[in-house]
Amino acid sequence: MTKEELISKLKTIITPYVENKDALGDxxxxxxxIKDLEINSANLVDVVLDVEDEFGIEIDNDAMEKMxxxxxxxxxxQDKLAI
Amino acid sequence: xTNEQIIDKLPYQPPFLFVxxxxxxxxxGIKGNYTLQPEAHFYEGHFKNNPITPGVILTEIMAQxxxxxLGIFLFEDELVDSSIGxxxxxxxxxxxxxxxxxxxVYVVSEKEYFRFHKxxxxxxxxxxxxxxxxxxxxxxxxxxxENE
Numbered sequence: 001m002t003k004e005e006l007i008s009k010l011k012t013i014i015t016p017y018v019e020n021k022d023a024l025g026d027x028x029x030x031x032x033x034i035k036d037l038e039i040n041s042a043n044l045v046d047v048v049l050d051v052e053d054e055f056g057i058e059i060d061n062d063a064m065e066k067m068x069x070x071x072x073x074x075x076x077x078q079d080k081l082a083i
Numbered sequence: 084x085t086n087e088q089i090i091d092k093l094p095y096q097p098p099f100l101f102v103x104x105x106x107x108x109x110x111x112g113i114k115g116n117y118t119l120q121p122e123a124h125f126y127e128g129h130f131k132n133n134p135i136t137p138g139v140i141l142t143e144i145m146a147q148x149x150x151x152x153l154g155i156f157l158f159e160d161e162l163v164d165s166s167i168g169x170x171x172x173x174x175x176x177x178x179x180x181x182x183x184x185x186x187x188v189y190v191v192s193e194k195e196y197f198r199f200h201k202x203x204x205x206x207x208x209x210x211x212x213x214x215x216x217x218x219x220x221x222x223x224x225x226x227x228x229e230n231e
Contacts, residue, residue: 042172042224045201064199 001081006074013050017043029071044068055081084159092155093147094166094228098124101144108156112193112204115148121184136182138217141208142174146221149192149206154225157197161227168228172201176219180210187211200226 011027018024019038023031033039039047048059048067057080059067067073086105093102107114119136126134151169155162182188188208195203203222210216 040172042170042201042222045199049196049198061199 003074003078006077007070009054010051010070010073010077013054014039014047017047027070029069029074031070033068051077057081084156084162089152089155092162092167093151094169095147099143101140101147102152105148105152108153110157110194112191113149113153113156114189114191115152116187116189117144117148118187119182119184123184126184134184136184136186138176138178141178141182141188141217142176142221144188145176145190145192145206145208145217145219146171146174146223148190149204150202150221150223151225153192153194153204154197154202154223157194157202158225158227165227165229168226169223171221171223173222174219176206176217176221178217180214180216182210182216188216195220200224 014033014037015024017039020036023036031037033044033047048064051073052059055077057077059076059080063076067076086108089105089108090102093100095101101117102115103117105113105115125137125140129135129137151167154169155167158167188210190206190208192204192206195205201222202225203220206219206221207215208217
């Protein structure tokens, strides 16, 4: 899976939880889920659970705490997929 | 942890404690009940000269038993020296029947998941005649609260 494909899938996953829909248009790797997209901490858990289902991986507490931006999430997903 | 210990660990007190009894609890879910007190202040205003239990109070009963009590049980040993911090994050509840002052209501809650401190449950409320009162999904963030 290319990085672009991964980001596209990630964008589909986060969309229902995004409060600031305007920010969805210009998502970059630096986009922050809480600051830019206004996803709350409870919905961040659902993002992580949906990522687990979509990619067939398991996210632990340490990884979950780092999954706050597109860039960090992509790195974690790639890392778990490589195992 | 006994059912009484679970109730002792709740971060609520009257007039905002809405749990009388826990009757069953395990890793998958919980059952408990509460009797609406006829002298509760909200009946003075809801409604004028026509006391009916507000939906927000029924929701609170469902959340305190179905989510918070279950959360305390699921944390178990982690809560020995601390209380619990709770933040309700979402509710989606359908109401089917009203509840009058003095009625006893029963909560049945089934865990959907408990991950990364978020507990999400399918919660149902019945009256004493086993008639469905309300049903829905409640979720919240639950963490041990050290600063007691």
